[in-house]
Amino acid sequence: MSEEGQDRELLQQPWVPVFLGGMRLLAKSSFGDAEYWLLLSDMQNMWEEKVDTSVIQDRAQELNKRLRAPVDAFFSHLCTVARPLLAGEVSSELEDNREPPVISVHSRPERLTLQLKSELAGVPFYWEFRCVQSSVPVVCSQLVRPLLAVSRVLQKQVMELAAQLSRKDVEIQDYRESGAVLSRERLQTEEFDLHRYRETFVTQVLPKVCAVQDCFGFDATLQDLYAAVTAQETKHQQKGLVIR
Amino acid sequence: MSEEGQDRELLQQPWVPVFLGGMRLLAKSSFGDAEYWLLLSDMQNMWEEKVDTSVIQDRAQELNKRLRAPVDAFFSHLCTVARPLLAGEVSSELEDNREPPVISVHSRPERLTLQLKSELAGVPFYWEFRCVQSSVPVVCSQLVRPLLAVSRVLQKQVMELAAQLSRKDVEIQDYRESGAVLSRERLQTEEFDLHRYRETFVTQVLPKVCAVQDCFGFDATLQDLYAAVTAQETKHQQKGLVIR
Numbered sequence: 216m217s218e219e220g221q222d223r224e225l226l227q228q229p230w231v232p233v234f235l236g237g238m239r240l241l242a243k244s245s246f247g248d249a250e251y252w253l254l255l256s257d258m259q260n261m262w263e264e265k266v267d268t269s270v271i272q273d274r275a276q277e278l279n280k281r282l283r284a285p286v287d288a289f290f291s292h293l294c295t296v297a298r299p300l301l302a303g304e305v306s307s308e309l310e311d312n313r314e315p316p317v318i319s320v321h322s323r324p325e326r327l328t329l330q331l332k333s334e335l336a337g338v339p340f341y342w343e344f345r346c347v348q349s350s351v352p353v354v355c356s357q358l359v360r361p362l363l364a365v366s367r368v369l370q371k372q373v374m375e376l377a378a379q380l381s382r383k384d385v386e387i388q389d390y391r392e393s394g395a396v397l398s399r400e401r402l403q404t405e406e407f408d409l410h411r412y413r414e415t416f417v418t419q420v421l422p423k424v425c426a427v428q429d430c431f432g433f434d435a436t437l438q439d440l441y442a443a444v445t446a447q448e449t450k451h452q453q454k455g456l457v458i459r
Numbered sequence: 460m461s462e463e464g465q466d467r468e469l470l471q472q473p474w475v476p477v478f479l480g481g482m483r484l485l486a487k488s489s490f491g492d493a494e495y496w497l498l499l500s501d502m503q504n505m506w507e508e509k510v511d512t513s514v515i516q517d518r519a520q521e522l523n524k525r526l527r528a529p530v531d532a533f534f535s536h537l538c539t540v541a542r543p544l545l546a547g548e549v550s551s552e553l554e555d556n557r558e559p560p561v562i563s564v565h566s567r568p569e570r571l572t573l574q575l576k577s578e579l580a581g582v583p584f585y586w587e588f589r590c591v592q593s594s595v596p597v598v599c600s601q602l603v604r605p606l607l608a609v610s611r612v613l614q615k616q617v618m619e620l621a622a623q624l625s626r627k628d629v630e631i632q633d634y635r636e637s638g639a640v641l642s643r644e645r646l647q648t649e650e651f652d653l654h655r656y657r658e659t660f661v662t663q664v665l666p667k668v669c670a671v672q673d674c675f676g677f678d679a680t681l682q683d684l685y686a687a688v689t690a691q692e693t694k695h696q697q698k699g700l701v702i703r
Contacts, residue, residue: 369613395639
């Protein structure tokens with residue numbers, strides 16, 4: 216895949232909340248034939264590693280002195296072990312009776328290392344994802360711009376739903392004026408007022424939403440929206456349109 | 460003000476869309492007695508400058524060889540000129556018959572310089588905001604985390620409004636079942652279905668919202684929410700709570 220194609224593919228993938236070596240992180244990754252690109256963030260910082268076949272070969276040899284397997288063989292093993300972890304899944308694809316991989320994470324502002332110990336053909340297989348701090352433009356492209364777009368899209372939804380509520384209020388008002396009466400009083404709703412709603416929301420609901428804010432706040436709905444807005448962004452880029 | 464207090468103050472300020480020297484940027488700034496902190500972003504990158512009195516004094520002398528005014532005098536002039544520009548306002552506070560300041564912006568990935576030429580006591584006064592690229596943690600703190608929180612808050616609003624729509628549908632259904640008829644057919648609304656709404660939204664509305672995506676997408680409502688969520692974040696920090 217071309218570098219640009221890889222960029223696009225990774226951009227459109229959702230950020231997945233993962234729990235690795237005791238650390239809560241957001242992850243996205245793209246595994247190729249014998250290459251990968253990994254992004255990790257704890258929302259205070261962001262790190263990444265992008266490596267090709269030759270780096271993979273050298274590192275495997277460095278970490279596993281006695282390894283004699285060809286790169287295809289151990290890379291496909293690495294994928295089987297690492298992909299479910301980085302996708303937030305419990306690894307169920309491992310063969311029976313196999314020990315789950317052992318993970319440890321070492322993070323500093325400039326560097327995050329993810330150490331993985333698994334078992335390949337009955338012997339231990341060691342791997343390290345050696346991530347360095349991402350650049351500010353990558354953080355902007357992978358988090359800032361999509362999150363602003365998601366916010367704008369959700370804001371639009373709020374406006375549309377508020378308009379639908381007002382239309383329902385008009386319909387309800389018309390029934391009431393024609394003398395219609397509810398069979399049960401508790402079905403009666405209050406007239407919706409967006410301004411009042413927002414005021415109450417900010418003082419009463421917002422503090423609770425913010426209090427539980429964490430990486431895991433990137434829930435399934437937000438991830439779907441993230442994927443949808445980044446798909447739009449890459450579509451515009453392909454057309455050569457400026458959407459800044 | 461303590462450094463921590465300054466951090467908190469700047470975090471809670473909204474990002475203001477500005478148009479400086481032909482560039483669309485988001486800005487936030489905090490001006491003290493004879494010190495300032497400025498953040499600028501074009502959503503591809505982020506730059507900042509934080510300077511104290513001695514730097515201001517030296518730079519003023521460097522750029523204005525014949526300047527003899529004390530630092531208080533020209534700093535208050537600089538505030539009068541720069542603050543409205545960085546707040547996205549047309550400078551109306553300038554004294555009558557005064558030429559508006561001339562601005563030029565030079566940006567590179569690592570550096571953004573904002574040159575300002577104004578008039579102080581009848582002679583030209585030059586200033587340069589010499590911003591360097593922000594660190595990834597600053598980008599995370601000033602944009603990523605607040606935008607994720609804003610998204611979650613808006614997502615909560617969408618869920619709440621959807622629930623209100625369903626309650627109104629139940630009320631409407633009850634009127635209809637009691638035989639009530641609308642005075643005008645066009646007042647009739649369709650039953651709301653969140654799942655169907657989202658599907659239609661993603662294919663029909665979302666592409667339009669994303670097409671006009673730019674810095675200026677940070678509109679007043681989003682800015683209010685930004686201020687509200689960052690106020691919560693700093694409140695939690697002060698209490699020593701972890702809200703990552």
